[in-house]
Amino acid sequence: MLKKFRFYKIRGLAWLLILILGLTAGCRVNSGHPGVMAGGAVEARSVMSFTVSTEDPASSRFQVVFRYEGVQGRDVELKMPAWSPGYYRILNFAANVEDFKAEDGNGRVLTWEKSSENTWKIKTGGTRVLKTSYKVVAKGQGVAESQLTEKRAYISPTGVFMFVAGRLNHPVRVTVRPHEKFTRISTGLAPVLDEENTFQAENFDELYDCPIYIGNQEVLTFNVAGLPYELAVEEPKDFNREETISVLKRMILAATGVVGEVPYNRYVFIMMGPGRGGLEHRNSMAVFSGLPRVEDRRSLQGWLSFIAHEFFHLYNVKAIRPVALGPFDYERENRTNMLWFSEGGTVYYEYLILKRAGFMNREEILNTLSRIIDRVENSPARKMESAAQASHRAWEEPFFGSEKTISYYDLGAVLTMLLDLKLRHETGAQRNLDDLMKLLYRRFYREQGRGFTDGEFRAACEEVAGTDLSEFFKYVYTTESIDYDKYLGYAGLKLEVTPGENGRRSYSIKLADEIDGSQLRLLNSWL
Ligand SMILES: [Zn+2]
Incomplete structure (x- = not known):
């Protein structure tokens, strides 16, 4: 809900300014997807859009085209992020880029140079329309890296979409060209009405926070407290759909109940089959995970604690966060003590x-x-x-x-x-x-x-x-x-320590020998 509100607020402001500028100039206002420059000035008809093709799985490469209308200045620097928020590791995504090309709106080749490890500096020659294309090697294994195989196209956006230096706040669109055997697209990005397989983001932070999964997943939809949810399952086989959704609903209610406000207007669970790891986002998660046998308590607890972890991150780290963790510097480590x-x-x-x-x-x-x-x-x-x-x-x-x-x-x-x-x-x-x-x-x-x-x-x-x-x-x-007994004692508990082999000790929380009324009240309020 907050996201939606902010989106319309910014777009509304841009349109108002364009209208004023257009009327002042006495000319007709062009339609488009306007960009707002730092400081609030409007760059009329500034449009950024990507097309990403997943049509050649055998190559393990995405073909990406970036079109930038409303270019100003002699140079444009395009930068590839070096990491994915939530995955605290420099992954140097620029190393996966091949066959970089740049041209103007008339197809004339523009010269460029690599001015740093992750920067492509293009001489614009005064053009207002810049078109670049490049391939991205997509052979990753984890959730922070992209993959293109016969089974799935998984776009981890920080490793696929370059940003224009200094323009992270610019709105952006993405059109996906799926391989002919892929039938579904799952992402937290908002779809553009009447444009097939096209999505939009308010800015690059939003784009980078929305992985895109393209494949033949089964998509189950459900509602919780009036908001829509999607469960995209890569390997559905014979899992208990009704029970799994019921379990997710109960988890969502408990997790959103902590803060009491829901900061998204739609949420997508992307489940990519067995494996390890998951990555949190503001309105989606991408995880490698089998599905639980819901009737097996331990199996369910193991799976659901993992899913609850990634889900609760939409509060703790995405919203409730140390100052270093957003807005991000995508080119280097963002360190925090927290x-x-x-x-x-x-x-x-x-x-x-x-x-x-x-x-x-x-x-x-x-x-x-x-x-x-x-x-x-x-x-x-x-x-x-x-x-x-x-x-x-x-x-x-x-x-x-x-x-x-x-x-x-x-x-x-x-x-x-x-x-x-x-x-x-x-x-x-x-x-x-x-x-x-x-x-x-x-x-x-x-x-x-x-x-x-x-x-x-x-x-x-x-x-x-x-x-x-x-x-x-x-x-x-x-x-x-740590003085465990002091803190556990508040709840009438103690830590039992037993010596084991090779200097190890084993630790176990137990009920204290005596427990008074206030301790019992605290324990009951806690667990
Ligand atoms: Zn985590």
Whole structure:
């Protein structure tokens, strides 16, 4: 809903200005898809559009054509992003580009040079219409990379669509030419009415946040609270459609209930068959995932916690986000100390969402949290780096920890649990982590349209707690040992530690020997 509102607001402003300029010049206003320049001035008839062909799967290459009308200046720099937001790794997508060509509106060849690893600098020769074409090698394996095979065309947009330097805010259209055997297109991009296989984005940030899946997927549609959802399944086979949708509906209600506002007007689940990994977006997710046997509780929990994780990211990291994570610099690392909260906090919410949706009970959650604590405390890197340091170094380290780096997913989930317990304890179980999420969403995303600094995040936590949280943030920024019994004790729980082999210890959350009324109230309010 917010997206739609902003879209019409910007387009409306552009049209108003064009109308004024057109009337001033005493000429007829051209129709088109106008661009708004920085500072609000209008570049009349400035249009950017891509055509991407997936017609030759045998080549494993997309053929891309970019048309830019309303070019100004002697040079245009086209840039290919170096990474995909959510996948914190430099992937150098420019290396997949082949056969780059540039011409003007009359088909005259324009000269160009590679002015950096990811920049194509074109001499315009004064043309107003620039047309470039290039191929993109699409042999990726993961969700942040593109693939073109006989089975699927998966467009990970940051690796396929170049942007004009300084013009990321420009509206853009994409027309897809599917291979003759592909019948469906699934994407969070808005379709352009009356133009087949054509989609539009308000700007390149939106384009880069919308993967496009082209293939023969089965598409199931359903509604939750009046909003439409699509479930695109690459390998449908014999899964229980009715039950899977029912499960998703319950997950969606629990997840959107945390903040209480839904910031999209449509959501698309892209399920690309078995494999590993998923990537979150504002109104879609692309995941490699088999489908669950819904009647098998463990199978369902494993699948649904993964899906709930990617889904909840539409709040935690896309909307509620550290200042470094949007708007993005697509050409280099965007570092933050706070992936422990953006990722680890999202892991923690997986289990709360499953509990609230009725798919996990208290014992199962405590067992899961025990296993996470066990991994953290037995990690050889536990005393080598803090959660904040691990977040900052994410770009160079294995995603899920190693001998030398602590997993900010695991440690972040543990820290977020401590924070939730602390907020509940300090407020007599009147407030909790959900209140913090609501505050961050409203204050920074809705009211200011930006992310928060480390200091602003801490101030928001202390505002909800109503007290100083120095001890908690010491756990975030140092490797100091955590006093688990103190925090778990707020809920009448304790951490049982048992020595094992080779110096390992096993950790398990248990009920404390004695529990009073306020502890029980807190435990019941929590799980
Ligand atoms: Zn994640």
